[in-house]
Amino acid sequence: MIERIPDLVNSDANLVRRGRFLSTTFMLEIGDQGYLVKIIEGRIAGVTPGPFVTPNYSFALRAPRDEWEMFWKKVPAPGHNDIFALFKRGKLTIEGDLHPFMANLLYIKDVLAAPRREAVQ
Amino acid sequence: MSPRFEPITGRYLNFDLLGRPHRLYIEEAGQGIPLLCLHTAGSDGRQYRGLLNDKRITDNYRVIVFDMPWHGKSSPPEGYQNEEYKLTSRGYIQMILEIADALELDKPVVMGCSIGGRIALYLAHQHAKRFRAIIGLESAAHVAPYYDVEWLHRPDVHGGEVSAGVVSGLVAPTAPDNHRWETLWHYLQSGPGIFKGDLHFYKVDGDIRGKIDEIDGRASNLYLLTGEYDYSCTTEGTLDIAKRTGAQATIMKGLGHFPMSEDPPKFIGYLLPVLEKIRGAA
Numbered sequence: 001m002i003e004r005i006p007d008l009v010n011s012d013a014n015l016v017r018r019g020r021f022l023s024t025t026f027m028l029e030i031g032d033q034g035y036l037v038k039i040i041e042g043r044i045a046g047v048t049p050g051p052f053v054t055p056n057y058s059f060a061l062r063a064p065r066d067e068w069e070m071f072w073k074k075v076p077a078p079g080h081n082d083i084f085a086l087f088k089r090g091k092l093t094i095e096g097d098l099h100p101f102m103a104n105l106l107y108i109k110d111v112l113a114a115p116r117r118e119a120v121q
Numbered sequence: 122m123s124p125r126f127e128p129i130t131g132r133y134l135n136f137d138l139l140g141r142p143h144r145l146y147i148e149e150a151g152q153g154i155p156l157l158c159l160h161t162a163g164s165d166g167r168q169y170r171g172l173l174n175d176k177r178i179t180d181n182y183r184v185i186v187f188d189m190p191w192h193g194k195s196s197p198p199e200g201y202q203n204e205e206y207k208l209t210s211r212g213y214i215q216m217i218l219e220i221a222d223a224l225e226l227d228k229p230v231v232m233g234c235s236i237g238g239r240i241a242l243y244l245a246h247q248h249a250k251r252f253r254a255i256i257g258l259e260s261a262a263h264v265a266p267y268y269d270v271e272w273l274h275r276p277d278v279h280g281g282e283v284s285a286g287v288v289s290g291l292v293a294p295t296a297p298d299n300h301r302w303e304t305l306w307h308y309l310q311s312g313p314g315i316f317k318g319d320l321h322f323y324k325v326d327g328d329i330r331g332k333i334d335e336i337d338g339r340a341s342n343l344y345l346l347t348g349e350y351d352y353s354c355t356t357e358g359t360l361d362i363a364k365r366t367g368a369q370a371t372i373m374k375g376l377g378h379f380p381m382s383e384d385p386p387k388f389i390g391y392l393l394p395v396l397e398k399i400r401g402a403a
Contacts, residue, residue, distance in 0.1 A: 075294050075295060076294060078349045078350045078352070078356075079352055081290060081293075081294045081350060082289070082290020082291070082352070084267070084268065084287065084290045084291075084352070085290055085352040087267050087268065088267045088352050088353075089352070098269075098272070099277070099278070102272040102278055102283055102286075103277070103278045103279070103282075103283070105282070105283055105287065106282060106285060106286040106289060109286065109289060109290070
């Protein structure tokens with residue numbers, strides 16, 4: 001799913017426009033597997049899977065694999081439809097420098113939810 | 122061609138709240154039993170546009186919606202530049218009672234969502250006799266903070282955008298896009314620090330957990346409706362209040378935290394039977 005994020009985001013001119021003031025690299029952990037997601041002016045410049053020796057990132061989002069799978073369903077069930085729902089249930093943690101995350105929250109939520117567009121159910 | 126006006130009248134009411142003069146914006150439509158509607162934190166009365174325009178409701182109810190002070194078209198009181206806005210249970214209750222008095226409403230039904238759903242519990246606890254019925258939408262006795270509200274008001278983050286970002290997931294994923302983004306627009310437009318100031322009531326001052334067992338849900342005609350996608354005021358929280366008070370609770374499928382705004386037709390489908398019951402027609 002996560003491998004599709006660059007194409008899905010970069011082909012969406014409106015989403016890229018909304019993120020145009022954001023350039024950062026953040027860590028996304030799906031269970032034990034980490035990915036560094038690099039954003040340059042709203043475009044996804046790369047998604048690099050770990051393991052990493054000295055990963056450098058602004059903030060990290062970590063949740064178990066089954067939570068991300070539920071999150072990426074076409075119509076997610078209650079409690080699984082938003083990263084804040086995952087926070088609230090204690091399934092997702094965020095740490096690091098939250099400024100780029102909060103200042104671009106609507107954009108980042110749509111980036112993370114992009115794989116839903118290709119979900120079958 | 123005649124202009125296509127909606128059947129809504131908007132006016133400004135001058136009244137005093139906690140000793141200070143206010144100029145409050147109020148919309149209304151319909152006739153019959155007064156139905157006083159309370160919007161969510163950081164938003165305004167436009168959330169009730171679907172109800173104000175629905176003849177099935179306005180044939181029997183006079184729907185009245187006000188923008189709380191500091192919200193929508195109700196400006197803050199004079200001198201606001203010298204204070205930090207913080208909503209309290211005391212101020213919120215007083216506001217509702219004084220507006221009902223100023224409008225000379227005779228035993229209105231009051232319906233509030235989120236912070237309005239919380240204050241509905243306070244009204245059921247302290248002022249039940251003044252209302253014909255009380256409808257709490259997305260009512261929870263308490264919501265523990267699950268993110269740092271300081272992000273909602275600081276100069277290096279756009280307050281409207283972050284507020285909309287925080288609440289966007291509370292809209293059900295099945296909500297129609299036009300209503301979803303209308304709902305978010307109200308947050309995108311909210312005044313600086315206003316959502317945060319309302320959350321002072323929602324997360325700090327307005328903890329009513331200790332009084333739930335003192336509420337008589339039957340005597341106060343308390344109805345609770347909560348959307349299944351609401352992770353802020355959860356369905357479990359609502360059902361717990363219903364169980365302890367005797368209130369009638371409905372869990373609404375395919376709706377989230379802003380039922381009247383995110384999908385008005387779907388919400389009205391759940392609301393109509395409640396309104397029929399209240400006016401004794403069902």
